[in-house]
Amino acid sequence: xxxxxxxxxxxxAQKFILHWGEMGTKWGINRTVAQVHALLFLSPxxxxxxxxxxxxSVARSNVSTSLRELQGWGIVRLVHVLGDRRDHFETTKDVxxxxxTVSEERKRREIDxxxxxxxxxxxxxxxxxxxxxxTRERLESMLDFLTIMTGLFxxxxxxxxxxxxxxxxxxxxxxxxxxxEKKKAG
Amino acid sequence: xxxxxxxxxxxxAQKFILHWGEMGTKWGINRTVAQVHALLFLSPxxxxxxxxxxxxSVARSNVSTSLRELQGWGIVRLVHVLGDRRDHFETTKDVxxxxxTVSEERKRREIDxxxxxxxxxxxxxxxxxxxxxxTRERLESMLDFLTIMTGLFxxxxxxxxxxxxxxxxxxxxxxxxxxxEKKKAG
DNA sequence: CAGTATGTACAGAATATACTGCACGGACGG
DNA sequence: CCGTCCGTGCAGTATATTCTGTACATACTG
Numbered sequence: 001x002x003x004x005x006x007x008x009x010x011x012x013a014q015k016f017i018l019h020w021g022e023m024g025t026k027w028g029i030n031r032t033v034a035q036v037h038a039l040l041f042l043s044p045x046x047x048x049x050x051x052x053x054x055x056x057s058v059a060r061s062n063v064s065t066s067l068r069e070l071q072g073w074g075i076v077r078l079v080h081v082l083g084d085r086r087d088h089f090e091t092t093k094d095v096x097x098x099x100x101t102v103s104e105e106r107k108r109r110e111i112d113x114x115x116x117x118x119x120x121x122x123x124x125x126x127x128x129x130x131x132x133x134x135t136r137e138r139l140e141s142m143l144d145f146l147t148i149m150t151g152l153f154x155x156x157x158x159x160x161x162x163x164x165x166x167x168x169x170x171x172x173x174x175x176x177x178x179x180x181e182k183k184k185a186g
Numbered sequence: 187x188x189x190x191x192x193x194x195x196x197x198x199a200q201k202f203i204l205h206w207g208e209m210g211t212k213w214g215i216n217r218t219v220a221q222v223h224a225l226l227f228l229s230p231x232x233x234x235x236x237x238x239x240x241x242x243s244v245a246r247s248n249v250s251t252s253l254r255e256l257q258g259w260g261i262v263r264l265v266h267v268l269g270d271r272r273d274h275f276e277t278t279k280d281v282x283x284x285x286x287t288v289s290e291e292r293k294r295r296e297i298d299x300x301x302x303x304x305x306x307x308x309x310x311x312x313x314x315x316x317x318x319x320x321t322r323e324r325l326e327s328m329l330d331f332l333t334i335m336t337g338l339f340x341x342x343x344x345x346x347x348x349x350x351x352x353x354x355x356x357x358x359x360x361x362x363x364x365x366x367e368k369k370k371a372g
Numbered sequence: 373c374a375g376t377a378t379g380t381a382c383a384g385a386a387t388a389t390a391c392t393g394c395a396c397g398g399a400c401g402g
Numbered sequence: 403c404c405g406t407c408c409g410t411g412c413a414g415t416a417t418a419t420t421c422t423g424t425a426c427a428t429a430c431t432g
Binding site: 048049050060061064065068085086087 | 378382
Binding site for chain 1: 196197198199201202209211212213214227228230279280281282285295296300303304306307310311316318320321324325328331335
């Protein structure tokens with residue numbers, strides 16, 4: 001069943017996929033990787049790699065690499081389809097879930113190491129009792145900020161899928177609450 | 187007064203600046219740009235371009251470009267120092283403010299255009315009453331998500347400088363509140 | 373077991389990005 | 403007015419990243 005369905009994209013799908021690719025590059029994600037993700041996101045069925053390859057006009061091996069990358073990020077899974085030997089791929093369809101997954105992974109890969117480096121820097125400055133007071137102040141404020149911010153962010157991420165709509169409705173109120181609580185506390 | 191002070195970096199400063207550079211690249215920001223920013227962030231005084239150049243060992247013109255870029259992001263300002271013809275540069279020192287500024291700019295440059303594209307796509311799908319129901323569902327859910335999310339984020343950003351500490355304290359409570367409100371509403 | 377389908381690793385080519393060095397222009401200093 | 407300082411634009415170079423094509427491994431098919 002090498003029915004390599006030559007899937008061609010509708011104009012809208014194409015528009016979205018291309019834009020998603022650009023978007024990706026601006027956030028440090030490989031264009032092809034982002035495009036593959038967009039394609040899977042729009043596809044109602046799992047898609048085999050060679051079909052992705054022909055649809056996007058990129059080398060088969062490139063698709064392979066991109067899929068591996070996306071699996072690494074935890075938003076693409078390999079699945080099988082009855083009567084087809086080939087691996088098929090699908091992505092998480094729930095947008096909030098995608099966001100959660102990617103954010104957590106990015107935190108793990110990029111923020112956590114930064115926190116570690118900052119902590120080390122501060123530590124080293126505490127040890128060598130030099131006149132680097134200013135540097136230390138700056139680094140500490142940065143460390144504090146990132147710590148609080150990621151903590152907050154993590155809690156938001158931990159909210160159940162779909163809670164977002166609730167947040168949407170509550171919005172204005174909640175933030176105002178935060179603001180006023182702050183005033184009281186300050 | 188071409189007192190081009192050959193400033194050399196302390197080990198800690200160097201460590202931070204290098205890491206910040208790497209960090210930058212992972213988020214789609216030029217390494218040198220990030221390094222220049224880190225340098226300014228740690229510096230107690232405004233710094234002239236040639237000093238940045240020699241301290242980081244990058245070409246003068248490269249520094250010039252990077253500074254322009256940082257000014258474009260709104261986190262670096264040109265200032266003058268008495269008795270010195272040269273332009274000096276300083277960055278915002280408040281980390282929360284840096285975060286606010288950069289986030290807003292990134293939203294403006296990257297998220298907003300995406301929202302626009304998504305809206306267009308959805309619109310086009312509504313017009314041409316095709317069988318692209320699935321595509322439309324996906325794109326709509328993405329559009330909804332991004333709309334809500336950026337709205338929420340914007341409100342958070344609008345919180346006064348320093349409110350963050352308050353939020354830090356309130357944290358657990360607030361998020362729990364959000365969660366339970368959701369349950370009630372659902 | 374031969375033959376074919378499928379997936380992946382990797383070397384080299386192609387491209388994009390970043391950086392340097394210099395040249396030019398304006399402004400200042402005497 | 404020179405001579406110098408300073409900033410910026412740009413052409414060419416260097417580097418990093420991405421992509422392709424092929425070669426190889428594995429596993430299924432008959």
